[in-house]
Amino acid sequence: MQTLPAFPPEQLFATELPERLRHEGYALRWAVESDAAFLRELYAWSRAEEMAQVVWPEGAKDAFLDSQFALQHRHFVHYFAQAEFLVLEHRHAPVGRLYVSRQKEDWLVVDIGLMPAYRGKGVGSALLQQLLAAAERHGARSVALHVEQHNVRAHKLYRELGFRDEAMEGFHQLMRWQVPAGKTQLNTA
Numbered sequence: 001m002q003t004l005p006a007f008p009p010e011q012l013f014a015t016e017l018p019e020r021l022r023h024e025g026y027a028l029r030w031a032v033e034s035d036a037a038f039l040r041e042l043y044a045w046s047r048a049e050e051m052a053q054v055v056w057p058e059g060a061k062d063a064f065l066d067s068q069f070a071l072q073h074r075h076f077v078h079y080f081a082q083a084e085f086l087v088l089e090h091r092h093a094p095v096g097r098l099y100v101s102r103q104k105e106d107w108l109v110v111d112i113g114l115m116p117a118y119r120g121k122g123v124g125s126a127l128l129q130q131l132l133a134a135a136e137r138h139g140a141r142s143v144a145l146h147v148e149q150h151n152v153r154a155h156k157l158y159r160e161l162g163f164r165d166e167a168m169e170g171f172h173q174l175m176r177w178q179v180p181a182g183k184t185q186l187n188t189a
Helices: 019-023 033-046 048-052 058-079 123-137 152-160
Strands: 026-030 084-090 093-101 106-114 142-148 164-169 172-178
Touching: 019 026, 019 123, 033 048, 033 058, 033 084, 033 093, 033 106, 048 058, 093 123, 106 123, 123 142, 123 152, 142 152, 152 172
Parallel strands: 106 142
Antiparallel strands: 026 084, 084 093, 093 106, 142 172, 164 172
């Protein structure tokens, strides 16, 4: 695997873990350099369906995934240097990631991803519901995210949480959740 740029220095983060998830043995922590292998594996799982359709030797697939993961990581740490880069653990084993940028009144879920065994169990929706409640409490106007066109399950979940389609950006749909009218507060932070 290629050498990756470091995550921003570990710091306190504002994202809270829902009580239900804490009771089930989940925890959030800042991502560190030693998480690179796990994050690369998580990235590969996020592209598994796509890669299953490609007729390349396994070595070529691995090299491609390595390079794409490295490019994505560089992009995230460069363009979202102020974001929270969090790893979700279950009973001390990494199972997902949540990268959140809390810039001014418009927050962005830079990325959210779970290992296959943890999908479809309400973990992602609980994390997002907690984040939306925090956005409302902290005076944000909206929370946005991007979803791949072919990721029907994620798109459905986001719509159920109140996200609405905005624009197509390449192969991704930009979706935005607006703080309900009358609930925005002046952000004095």
